[in-house]
Amino acid sequence: MCSAKAGPARPQLSFLGGARSVTGSRFLVETDRSRVLVDCGLFQGLKDLRLRNWKPFPVPPSSIDAVLLTHAHIDHSGYLPALIRDGFVGKVYATEETRKLCSILLPDCGYLQERDASYANKVGFSKHQPAVPLYTEADAEAALKSFETAPFEHEVEITPDLRARWNPAGHILGSAMISLEIRDKVRPRKILFTGDLGRPHHPLLTPPSQFGEADILVTESTYGDRVHDAEENALHVLEETIKATVAKGGNVIIPAFAVDRTEVVLLLIKELVEKKIIPNLPVFVDSPMALKTLEVYREAIREGRPGIKAHLNGMTSPFDPGNLIEAKTVDDSKAIRNQAFPCIIISASGMATGGRILHHLAHYLPDHRNSVIMVGFQAAGTRGRALVEGATSVKLLGRYVKVRASIVEVDAFSVHADSKEILDWLGKAKKAPEMTYVVHGEKTAALELSRKIEEQLSWPAVVPHLMERVRLD
Ligand SMILES: [Zn+2]
Incomplete structure (x- = not known):
């Protein structure tokens, strides 16, 4: 009224x-x-x-x-x-x-x-x-x-x-x-x-x-x-980064926005695994919000909702590259560290301003064998922006942490x-x-x-x- x-x-x-x-x-x-x-x-x-x-x-x-x-x-x-x-x-x-x-x-x-x-x-x-x-x-x-x-x-x-x-x-x-x-x-x-x-x-x-x-x-x-990099480059950078990190025995950490980035990254990893370009690694999604969002996307695909590409309609597991692991609880999240190398960890938030990604970054940034792939816009003042701008240390959970891992920005995922x-x-x-x-x-x-x-x-x-x-x- x-x-x-x-x-x-x-x-x-x-x-x-x-x-x-x-x-x-x-x-x-x-x-x-x-x-x-x-x-x-x-x-x-x-x-x-x-x-x-x-x-x-x-x-x-x-x-x-x-x-x-x-x-x-x-x-x-x-x-x-x-x-x-x-x-x-x-x-x-x-x-x-x-x-x-x-x-x-x-x-x-x-x-x-x-x-x-x-x-x-x-x-x-x-x-x-x-x-x-x-x-x-x-x-x-x-x-x-x-x-x-x-x-x-x-x-x-x-x-x-x-x-x-x-x-x-x-x-x-x-x-x-x-x-x-x-x-x-x-x-x-x-x-x-x-x-x-x-x-x-x-x-x-x-x-x-x-x-x-x-x-x-x-x-x-x-x-x-x-102007974004060409999309083929993005897939190529993703592929090369995963391969190089696996070769070093490191882990790939992807801070991703819970909504959409997680889904897109999973689809692309699935594509690389299915084409046998990268090995079938464990892929952890470690964010309660990303997991809930994944359900909304799955439902929309199942139901063929407006805005979804027609070839996906009705698909049952569009986001599983082969070894998808959903870290639902805090204990599941902590257990990821005990995994034998290598694996891929997708966690929120995308600009590393909060969420479980902070714990992963604090743990993995100091090791040169690991890679962090930034896949979204990094606003001024955020930790994500500091990382892509080459910060040599960042403050995480109250402590300064040395950045030795490779930081890779793929803005074509925008x-x-x-x-x-x-x-x-x-x-x-x-x-x-x-x-x-x-x-x-x-x-x-x-x-x-x-x-x-x-x-x-x-x-x-x-x-x-x-x-x-x-x-x-
Ligand atoms: Zn938006």
């Missing part, structure tokens, strides 16, 4: 997050009758960004009619439990798979915050006395009740003057770009939010849907200043389109948007993509500032 409030006379878009940064995606669309939020992400990474999570939400949560989610990643969904606890009573529209993934990711996020707060209280380093979590696991569980499924490729009436449509974005399971239509007799408007845009070739997911047309475009730019892929995708638009806002990228990446859009497509493009507001009419 549309709440009684005096909105702006003409529709407006406000960039409440994800502006000149890759986290905290939050875009507010307001008309004279409605107020909806597209994505409700958590700020992550550098401390300055994280502190933003603690500021009061820029508009009263109770005044927002609905939240529309592009996908489940925490930087797009992770603020929801706080928004709902603080008064938001509308519906959270998301695709079926986004809802399922959020039911794993959000409670985990709440749990981690509670754990960190209680640790801070024990050690006594928090500025808050006592330290409090931003929200709890219970807040996150409660937030899940507000979800409403938005089917792919169907119009959904959000408020009397707003309609939305979710089209596959090929980024992670359930991910969508959202086309939001403002039904205005005088000046109807269509705004396309890309969310995070996937790549043309994903081993599991269908490529991003065609752009179609929009009056206003809000595009991501995570890799706006980079789930984000690079600048060329974004431009190719944009280039197929039926008509040029009147304005393109470049968001969800660190400043240099966003500015570079904006420049390329102007130069190569001759479309007007700008990189908005945080909290900037623009008219949509």
